[in-house]
Structures are given as C-alpha cells and as structure tokens.
Amino acid sequence: MTLVYSGVCSHGPGITGRADLADPALRDPFYAAFHAMRDEIAATKPDALIVLAAEHFANFFxxxxxxxxIGMGESYTGPIEDPDWLKIPHRAVKGDPDLSRRIIAEMMQTVDLTYCEEWxxxxxxxxxxxxLDPANELTVIPANINCQGPPLAxxxxxxxxxxxxxxxxxxVPERIALVATGGISHWPATPxxxxxxxEWDREFMRRWVACDKDAMLSYxxxxxxxxGGQGGFEIRAFIAAAAAAQGQGTLHFYTPIPIFAVGCTIASMEIA
Amino acid sequence: MSLYTLSKLLYELNRSDEAKARFQADRESFTHEFALDDEERSAILEGDIGLLYVLGVNGQILMHFAALIGVEWADYLQQMRDGVTRYGPVRAGLYAMTTRSDEKVAGL
Incomplete structure (x- = not known):
C-alpha cells in the first residue's frame, strides 16, 4: 500500500511521570494535541505503526x-522503567515479524541496519x-536511531x-503509519x-514544516x-520522518513545558 | 576502571530484575563483578549521585539508578548540583551542567 501517516511528537518521561507537577493550563492542551494525533492516525486505518525513537540504553549500549x-519481534514489552516512576503500566505490544522482515529487507537495499527480535x-x-494507542490495539514496529552514544550517524x-x-x-501491501519521537532542544536528566x-526549536520546526532538507541537514x-543540548541530537528522528513524507508539514502544537524538560511538540507531514 | 565500565554496571542494573535483586541483596559483591576503581566503587556503594554525575555517567542511566535507590526527582537534580559544587565540573561525557548551582530552571 503506502505510507499513510508521518508525524513527530515529544517523548520525555516527565510527560507522564511528572504530570501532577505540571501546570494544567500548559499540560492539558498538550495532551489534547496528543489525542488529536491519535485520532488522526486512527483515521488512516493503519495496519501497523512504526515508532521511530531515540532510545536511552534500554536495549542498546x-x-x-x-x-x-528495527524490531522484528512477535511482541514487545514496556516500559523498561519502573511503571510507578513513569506512571505507565506494563503492557505487551504486538508486533508483526513477517511485515518487519519485508520492510527490513527492502530498506537494506540502501541502508544498513540492525534487526531485533527482542526489544x-x-x-x-x-x-x-x-x-496514541491507549487501548493497546495497534501492531507496532519499533525503530531506533542512536542519538545517545557518539559517534552518531x-x-x-x-x-x-x-x-x-x-x-x-x-x-508492502499493508498501510503503514510512522511516528518519530524525540526532543528538539533539551538537557534531560541533568541539573x-x-x-x-x-528560538532554536522554532527555527528547527520551521525547517521541518517546510521539509527543507538542506536546512535540516546543515546543523x-x-x-x-x-x-540544543545533548537531547538535541534526537533531531535525527524528526529528520527521518520528514524524509519519509517529503510533503507540507503542520506544527499542531509547540509549547515549552519545563517540568516535562522539553518544548512539547506535535507535528505531522503530508505524504508527498 | 573507566566510565564505560561504571556505566555498564548501571545499564545492567537498570534493565535486569535479576541484577537489581543481586544488588539489593549485597551491593559490595555486586560491584566486584565490574572492574571499578575505588572512587567509582564507593560512588555506587554510597549511592553518591553527585559523584556519579561528575564522573560522567549519562543522565539517562543515572536517573533510573537514582529512582532505584529511592531518590526523588527534585533530590536527584539537587544531588547532581551538589556533586558539581563538591567535586568540580563533570569530567567526561555529554551530560555537563550549563546552569548555575542555584538555578532551578524547572522550579525543582
């Protein structure tokens, strides 16, 4: 079929873990934008959601x-963090190893990657x-770009x-949605x-929304x-989502929420 | 004897319930599974978040160790600041402190 959705969102653990410390006037519109993203993805009726993240030493060191x-498992589990700390309960997420295998094989025509039956x-x-999937209904394929341990791609x-x-x-015949997750500028887990x-965030998102490849790759x-801090390296995930879509982007939400340690962002891009 | 080995210990601890159980049962013998120097071993045994931060441990590993030993978020941030005051600037890695010791950008 085709890629049916491409978007980006923040993923800081404080978004759920420190929810009770956040000003509801900032927090609730952000949550609403996340819920609108959920509805938008659901409307595309995806057979699988690829979540492209920049993980933090859960699997890769x-x-x-x-x-x-890219994941190639029957199922995945999370969170690896203490569920009471993250305030997200454990769940098993279903994968699709056959679909993963076909996607990975095609990608390997041009890029090298590591496939993972465990994640x-x-x-x-x-x-x-x-x-984005509160009822745990979606088939998920995880993907990762190393943004933590230099040298970075x-x-x-x-x-x-x-x-x-x-x-x-x-x-592939399936309908695929893609969400890339990460921060723009942030200095997470430090003082x-x-x-x-x-300002840096808004300039990066201006380039992202315009899908201005040269400007995005010039950093x-x-x-x-x-x-943008050490967290800024996660722009790699956002850049990959733009490369996948290559259409006109829309910034649905951007607000700095310091207790969440990030400029909270929700954006999507037309599939060109 | 290196930031890598120290970080590896924390990585194993963060991702393995079995490692957590061994650590909780006997911290000392757990640390001897890794080739640490005295300063590194003491930082783990004492739960010295400030020293671990100054030694260059990546915050994405360190914050989970802090949670494991019962350090709340606001205390985690403060113990890192106190570590820089006591031991000097972060010696390695990417997670340096760029704010002042008395600056609390998120109010904590």
Missing part, C-alpha cells in the same frame, strides 16, 4: 551500538504509545534512513532539566550540542 535498528520499550516509545544518513523507510512502506531553547553536532 556502547558494548555494541547500532546506528539504526524492550523505554519512555521513548511508551510515552507516545500511552497517548550524520544527519544525512538519518535522512537516507527515512527515505528507505518510505520506499519499504510503499513496497539543566527544564532548560529549553525555544553540525557541535552546534546542536551548544544550542
């Missing part, structure tokens, strides 16, 4: 660190799923990964937690680290 990975979801996937390779994802989605560079990691 510097002992053997893949730049790019435990951390907040990078669980926070989005908590909002260059941005142009995140773009190539997104393009390969699109080609693979278009090559700086809550620092947000709104150096040094600039990103300086202006």
């Amino acid at each position: 510097m002992d053997k660190m893949p730049s790019f990975a 435990r979801f951390d907040h990078g996937i669980m926070v989005p799923l908590h909002f 260059p941005l142009h390779r995140a773009w190539a990964f997104g393009e390969a994802l699109r080609r693979a989605a278009d090559a 700086d937690s809550g620092k947000i560079n709104e 150096t990691d040094e600039e990103t680290y300086r202006d």
Whole structure:
C-alpha cells in the first residue's frame, strides 16, 4: 500500500511521570494535541505503526551500538522503567515479524541496519504509545536511531534512513503509519532539566514544516550540542520522518513545558 | 576502571530484575563483578549521585539508578548540583551542567 501517516511528537518521561507537577493550563492542551494525533492516525486505518525513537540504553549500549535498528519481534514489552516512576503500566505490544522482515529487507537495499527480535520499550516509545494507542490495539514496529552514544550517524544518513523507510512502506501491501519521537532542544536528566531553547526549536520546526532538507541537514553536532543540548541530537528522528513524507508539514502544537524538560511538540507531514 | 565500565554496571542494573535483586541483596559483591576503581566503587556503594554525575555517567542511566535507590526527582537534580559544587565540573561525557548551582530552571 503506502505510507499513510508521518508525524513527530515529544517523548520525555516527565510527560507522564511528572504530570501532577505540571501546570494544567500548559499540560492539558498538550495532551489534547496528543489525542488529536491519535485520532488522526486512527483515521488512516493503519495496519501497523512504526515508532521511530531515540532510545536511552534500554536495549542498546556502547558494548555494541547500532546506528539504526528495527524490531522484528512477535511482541514487545514496556516500559523498561519502573511503571510507578513513569506512571505507565506494563503492557505487551504486538508486533508483526513477517511485515518487519519485508520492510527490513527492502530498506537494506540502501541502508544498513540492525534487526531485533527482542526489544524492550523505554519512555521513548511508551510515552507516545500511552497517548496514541491507549487501548493497546495497534501492531507496532519499533525503530531506533542512536542519538545517545557518539559517534552518531550524520544527519544525512538519518535522512537516507527515512527515505528507505518510505520506499519499504510503499513496497508492502499493508498501510503503514510512522511516528518519530524525540526532543528538539533539551538537557534531560541533568541539573539543566527544564532548560529549553525555544528560538532554536522554532527555527528547527520551521525547517521541518517546510521539509527543507538542506536546512535540516546543515546543523553540525557541535552546534546542536551548544544550542540544543545533548537531547538535541534526537533531531535525527524528526529528520527521518520528514524524509519519509517529503510533503507540507503542520506544527499542531509547540509549547515549552519545563517540568516535562522539553518544548512539547506535535507535528505531522503530508505524504508527498 | 573507566566510565564505560561504571556505566555498564548501571545499564545492567537498570534493565535486569535479576541484577537489581543481586544488588539489593549485597551491593559490595555486586560491584566486584565490574572492574571499578575505588572512587567509582564507593560512588555506587554510597549511592553518591553527585559523584556519579561528575564522573560522567549519562543522565539517562543515572536517573533510573537514582529512582532505584529511592531518590526523588527534585533530590536527584539537587544531588547532581551538589556533586558539581563538591567535586568540580563533570569530567567526561555529554551530560555537563550549563546552569548555575542555584538555578532551578524547572522550579525543582
């Protein structure tokens, strides 16, 4: 069939874990935007949802660190964090190994990736799923770009990964939705937690909404680290989602919410 | 004897219930499964979040260790700040502190 949806959203663990510390006037419109994204995805009647995250040492560590990975499991579990800390209960999520295998095989025509029959979801996937699939009904395929342990794949390779994802989605009969998750600027899990560079975020999202490939790929990691923090490296996930869609984007929601440690973002892009 | 090994211990602890149980039962012997130097071992045994942060442990691992040993979020942030005051700037890794010790950007 084709890629039927491409969007991006924030995934910070505070979004659920520290919900009670947030100002409802900021928090509730963000949750509403997440729910609108859920409805938009459901309306595309996807056979599977690919959640492309930038995980945080739940499955991948510097002992053997893949730049790019895709799940090929029968099922997955999460969260790996303490459910009381994240305030998301454990769930088993159904996968589709046959569909994964076909997508992975097609992507391998142009990109190298690691396939994974085992995958435990951390907040990078669980926070989005908590909002986007509250009833745990969707078939999910996890994907990952290493944004934590340098050396990191260059941005142009995140773009190539997104393009390969699109080609693979278009090559299978199933309807595929894609959600990429991550922060724009943020300094998570440090004393700086809550620092947000709104100007940098808005400029990145301006480039994302316009699907301006050259402008999105022009950031150096040094600039990103300086202006967007170590969390800013997760723009790789957003870039891949743009590469998959390559249409006109819409920023549905952006508001810095310091207790969530990120400029909370919901956006989607037409499939061109 | 390295930030990698120290981080590996915390990574194993975060993702394995069996490792958590061994750690809770006998912290000392758990740390001896890893080639740590005295400063690193003491940071784990004492639950010294500030020192672990200064040694360069990635916050995405450290925050879960803090939760495991019962350190609440606001205390986790404060113990990192106190660590920088006591031990000096973060020595390695990406998770340096760029705010002031008395600055609480999210109010905590």
